[in-house]
Amino acid sequence: MAALTRLLKPSHSFSSHISYIPRSLSTASIEEADPRFPSSPFSTPNPLPPRSDPKDRNVQWVFLGSPGVGKGTYGSRLSNLLGVPHIATGDLVRHELSSSGPLSLQLAEIVNQGKLVSDEIIISLLSKRLEAGEAKGESGFILDGFPRTIRQAEILEGVTEIDLVVNLKLPEYVLLEKCLGRRTCSQCGGNFNVASINIKGENGNPGIIMAPLLPPPHCASKLTIRSDDTEAVVKERLHVYNEMSQPVEEFYRSRGKLLEFDLPGGIPESWPKLLQALNLDDHEDTQSAAA
Template sequence: MRIVLVGPPGAGKGTQAAYLAKNLGIPHISTGDLFRANISQGTPLGVEAQSYMKAGQLVPDSVTIGMAEDRMRQADAEGGFLLDGFPRNVAQAEALDAFLKADGIELDAVLDLEVPEDEVVKRIAGRRICRNDSSHVFHVSYNAPKTEGVCDACGGELYQRDDDNEETVRHRLAVYHTETEPIIDYYRAQNLVETISALGKVDEVTAKAMAALKK
């Protein structure tokens, strides 16, 4: 299967992508991983992307598209893939369509993870990270530490990342609504969109996603 996963920040796309890709036996291709791999390997696209990032500029669509196309050409993606974070706008969606059409293949589905905006803010703004180990993550409402501000695992100080504050989260949501959300209508016109609620436990959301894909 060839799937695009869409949803606002805080919808749990990364978590769901990992579970779905494993269940379906296809690679999970995330934009973040693409950038990290290309930059760490010093590929021409990675070098170009890093030059924009160091200058504080947005990386052009052409660079992101190039990275995604290179990854989709790899052997493990021949039988399908799950795209997470790409396409991010309609121009990238059109480029993806052109790339797939050139190979005589097409998308099977676009999964739209739906979460109310206030829930997104609550999920992200409530996160607390351990200063000693960033893999230790807590939440003031959903996974509170035994002692406020203290990591259960190592006793380190818990803090809120700068980009997890409510003002920043609402700005990220505004960018999502303006730039990314239009691809849902773009794909809906192709009868590819399956919208599911991303509320509930991780396994419950995964089950809903798998049921939608079986359609």
């Protein structure tokens, strides 16, 4: 754990280490980089462990986006496609919640109130996950739900090179419907969504169609709703996220690493366009990953 007691100098190399770069700007755009500005120094009891040499690893991407936008869905699909681990901080928190550890009660109170988990807790959980991955020989990652604050982004930049930050976007009223439609099978752990969204385009804005992701018959009677997926809590989460996301987006925009991607619909409509924006539409395993 000695590696967790210090921060490393950030690496300033980007283009020479990225394996895939967006080429399509029709549905997404990468902002031009401004001169890099230095990260503010600070101490932290649990900085993330240093990663392996960039020449010896796969892509290291971050997925940003409001709660319910689909970071987990698209992050896990890209994880399968590229052969890198998909690390969702939300999953790390839920795993800790299900444990009997001393942190579980504190986390339960925070999550049920729709508040954000503190930097210290998230960094501690993520540190354990990254160290476990390195011990197993993992190379590269797709981070989902981290960083959420400037402080977290500075910590991450201080110890590893992020190649690309994909910011998934949907209108807030669509996000609310999606969050309230989420269901999980209590037996197999499968994630589904009963919301059926069909919004006509108006005033120059495109329509959005998202079919429900219904469970198979053997899961239908075992569906559960997350305790924090109530309208009041979801609205609070969206409000908090919107307030905190702008500085993080600007942090990566100024470094030329932010890819804004407006989801045009559900998986059938969005997946091919996301692959095109990421220059992955001709990848040999695209079809199997889309299945």
